[in-house]
Amino acid sequence: LGLLFEANKAVIGYFYDRRDNLKGERSYGIQPTYADRVGGGFNIFQKDLFSSQSRLTLSLSAGLKRRQRYQLRMERLSLFGGALLSDFLVGYQLLSNESFFGIGPDSREEDKSGFAHRQVTAEMSQHAMLSKRIGFHFVAGIDSNTILESKDDDIQGIAERNLPGLTDRIEMGRLQIVVSRDSRDRSVNPSKGSDATLMAGLFHDLDDQFKFWSFSADLQQHIHLFYNRILTLRLAGEAIRPLADGDIPFYYLSELGRQEIIRGFSRGRFRDRDMVLASAEYHYPVWRRANAMLFLDVGQVAHNIFSDISPGDLELGYGGGIQIWGKKKLITTFFAGKSRDELRFYFLLNQP
Numbered sequence: 001l002g003l004l005f006e007a008n009k010a011v012i013g014y015f016y017d018r019r020d021n022l023k024g025e026r027s028y029g030i031q032p033t034y035a036d037r038v039g040g041g042f043n044i045f046q047k048d049l050f051s052s053q054s055r056l057t058l059s060l061s062a063g064l065k066r067r068q069r070y071q072l073r074m075e076r077l078s079l080f081g082g083a084l085l086s087d088f089l090v091g092y093q094l095l096s097n098e099s100f101f102g103i104g105p106d107s108r109e110e111d112k113s114g115f116a117h118r119q120v121t122a123e124m125s126q127h128a129m130l131s132k133r134i135g136f137h138f139v140a141g142i143d144s145n146t147i148l149e150s151k152d153d154d155i156q157g158i159a160e161r162n163l164p165g166l167t168d169r170i171e172m173g174r175l176q177i178v179v180s181r182d183s184r185d186r187s188v189n190p191s192k193g194s195d196a197t198l199m200a201g202l203f204h205d206l207d208d209q210f211k212f213w214s215f216s217a218d219l220q221q222h223i224h225l226f227y228n229r230i231l232t233l234r235l236a237g238e239a240i241r242p243l244a245d246g247d248i249p250f251y252y253l254s255e256l257g258r259q260e261i262i263r264g265f266s267r268g269r270f271r272d273r274d275m276v277l278a279s280a281e282y283h284y285p286v287w288r289r290a291n292a293m294l295f296l297d298v299g300q301v302a303h304n305i306f307s308d309i310s311p312g313d314l315e316l317g318y319g320g321g322i323q324i325w326g327k328k329k330l331i332t333t334f335f336a337g338k339s340r341d342e343l344r345f346y347f348l349l350n351q352p
Contacts, residue, residue: 034349037095037267039063043350051078053085065151069093076127089123089141096151099268100158100250105301105313107270109341114150115158117251119143137178145170145249165249170210172249176201184222189291189325191224203252204243211246215239230283230291236261237276239305248273254301256315262297263337264317264344274305286322293335294320315339321346 027047034040041061049056059071071091079086095117101107123141130136146169149157159166177200184193197218204211216238223231238254254275257265261277277299283291297317302308321335333348 031350033059033061033351034347035061035351036346036348037067038069038093039067040349041069050074051076053078059091065096066094067096083128085127087123087125087127089121091121092119093121094118097155098150098251099155099266100161100163100271101266101269102271103250103253104272104303105270105310105315109269112155112266113158113161114152114155116148116150118146118148133181133183135178135180135182137176137180139174139176139178141174141176143172143174145172145251147251163250164210164247165251170249171206172203172210172252173206174201174203188328188330189323190222191228191230192222194222195220202243204246209247210249211243212240212248212252213243214241228285232281232283234277234279234281236278237305238274240273256299256301262299262315262317262339263295263319263335263346264297264339265315265337265341266344269341270301270315272301272303274302274308276300276302276305276309283323289326290322290324292320292322294318295335295337297337 029045031043031045032040033043038061040063041059043057043059045055045057047053047055053076055075057071057073057075059069059073061067061069069091070093071089073091074086074088077086077088078084098115098117100113100115101109102111121141121143123139125137125139128136145165147158147166149159178197179199180195180197182193182195184190184195197216199214199216201214203214216236218234218236220232220234223233225231240248240252240254242248250271253271253273255268255271256262256275256277257267257269261275262269277297279295279297281293281295283293286292295318298314300309300314302310302313317337317339319335319337321333323330324332331350333346336343336345338344
């Protein structure tokens with residue numbers, strides 16, 4: 001904990017000396033970025049380039065073991081007199097040290113194998129507000145996926161496993177519909193209100209081998225307790241099913257182990273068709289734009305969450321950390337998560 005707070009004190013000092021970044025007032029600039037999965041880099045952005053509220057961002061990130069991500073994103077481009085807002089994204093990423101432990105809640109840590117996932121993405125989305133609080137989003141995209149040998153020589157390779165999706169390349173088209181409702185008092189560091197998202201997706205590869213649908217729901221409720229102490233409760237779930245005689249690539253399965261789902265486990269620690277998650281976070285201010293937090297995550301994967309869920313298969317993660325907020329977004333997060341497997345540290349800087 002001492003190391004955690006000393007590191008965040010240095011980060012707070014860095015941003016305090018650069019308050020323009022916190023206020024979000026500049027129309028263009030360069031921001032440093034970092035994410036555990038893709039390493040460190042920069043966001044180069046320009047606001048109001050083609051229309052009011054639009055933002056063009058070039059993101060460049062690289063890390064150890066040849067991890068890398070490059071993205072060009074145009075956000076909130078106004079069309080049809082402002083009735084629709086459009087986003088466009090093209091990107092490339094190489095996740096060079098991903099992990100696979102097995103499928104199902106009984107996967108074992110000692111069965112770990114590694115792989116690299118190379119993906120090229122093109123995506124377009126349309127946004128419209130149905131009311132003051134309810135938004136509608138339509139997303140169309142195509143992802144070119146290639147599974148390669150892991151860049152980590154210390155981990156057993158995945159090539160010998162009989163898994164769907166270990167082919168040379170899969171061109172996956174997707175259509176997704178998202179409905180969201182936001183009643184938070186503010187979009188950044190809310191103190192009350194709720195945020196709910198429902199998403200349905202249809203996925204189909206160009207060779208007609210992989211085809212499936214997915215449905216996910218995510219609900220967060222923010223409760224003001226006292227003296228700016230906030231309790232955030234979250235309930236989320238996802239279900240994925242094949243279509244007709246189609247299959248599901250293993251890396252599209254639901255999973256537990258990302259920093260936003262059961263913190264404290266390795267990425268991809270548990271995978272299956274379905275996932276359910278509940279979490280609680282307690283936030284309290286330690287600075288004008290910084291909160292400390294404590295969290296508890298509970299979740300499970302299952303072949304069918306409606307019939308296979310079992311209290312004995314629930315996984316638990318807990319920990320704490322610090323979040324630093326800007327005027328319009330979360331700037332940095334640094335926290336530690338503990339699970340039955342290990343203690344993991346997470347650091348995010350200027351991530352969307």
